[in-house]
Amino acid sequence: xxxxxxxxxxxxxxxxxxxxxxxxxxxxxxxxxxxxxxxxxxxx
Numbered sequence: 001x002x003x004x005x006x007x008x009x010x011x012x013x014x015x016x017x018x019x020x021x022x023x024x025x026x027x028x029x030x031x032x033x034x035x036x037x038x039x040x041x042x043x044x
Contacts, residue, residue: 007013 002012002016004013004016007016
């Protein structure tokens with residue numbers, strides 16, 4: 001496990017940032033999908 005508050009390796013921190021960005025994008029897409037399902041179900 002990496003502690004980003006104390007990590008000194010800049011390349012490792014860059015990799016963590018890239019992974020976080022990918023995961024955030026995935027989660028946002030999932031949230032949009034779930035919100036569309038919810039709003040679509042309310043119209044029935």
